[in-house]
Each structure stands twice: as C-alpha cells, then as structure tokens.
Amino acid sequence: MERKIVKVWYDPEGDFLEVIFDQRAGYFRETANDQVMEKVDAEGNILGFSVMKVSSLSQKPLEV
Numbered sequence: 001m002e003r004k005i006v007k008v009w010y011d012p013e014g015d016f017l018e019v020i021f022d023q024r025a026g027y028f029r030e031t032a033n034d035q036v037m038e039k040v041d042a043e044g045n046i047l048g049f050s051v052m053k054v055s056s057l058s059q060k061p062l063e064v
Contacts, residue, residue, distance in 0.1 A: 007020040007048075015055050016050065016054065017054045018049075019049055020047060022041075025042075026039045027039065035052050035053055037050045
C-alpha cells in the first residue's frame with residue numbers, strides 16, 4: 001500500500017493554515033467561505049486547502 005504524506009503548515013504571524021494532501025501542480029480557488037481556499041489540479045481534484053484568520057475559529061467550528 002502506498003503511503004501518503006499530508007503537509008500541514010501554520011503561520012502564526014499571518015494567522016494562516018495550509019494543508020496539502022498531494023504535492024502536484026494546481027491552483028487555489030475560492031470557496032463559499034471567505035476564510036477558506038481550496039487547492040485543485042487541472043481536473044478539479046482537491047489537493048489541499050488553506051484557512052485564513054485561523055484564530056477566529058476559537059468560538060465555533062468552520063463549515064465548508
């Protein structure tokens with residue numbers, strides 16, 4: 001079974017979280033939530049996501 005690595009990066013100064021499931025070429029696009037962007041490849045497969053203003057999530061969970 002092939003082992004996948006998930007990369008998680010948090011920038012406390014920018015209050016920014018990025019989670020990447022697959023290290024392939026892609027681009028970030030908007031979602032219905034202003035805080036969340038999703039990274040997709042050319043076919044629209046999700047490769048990861050980013051969350052801005054992570055500290056604001058302390059009151060309730062984020063739904064996307």
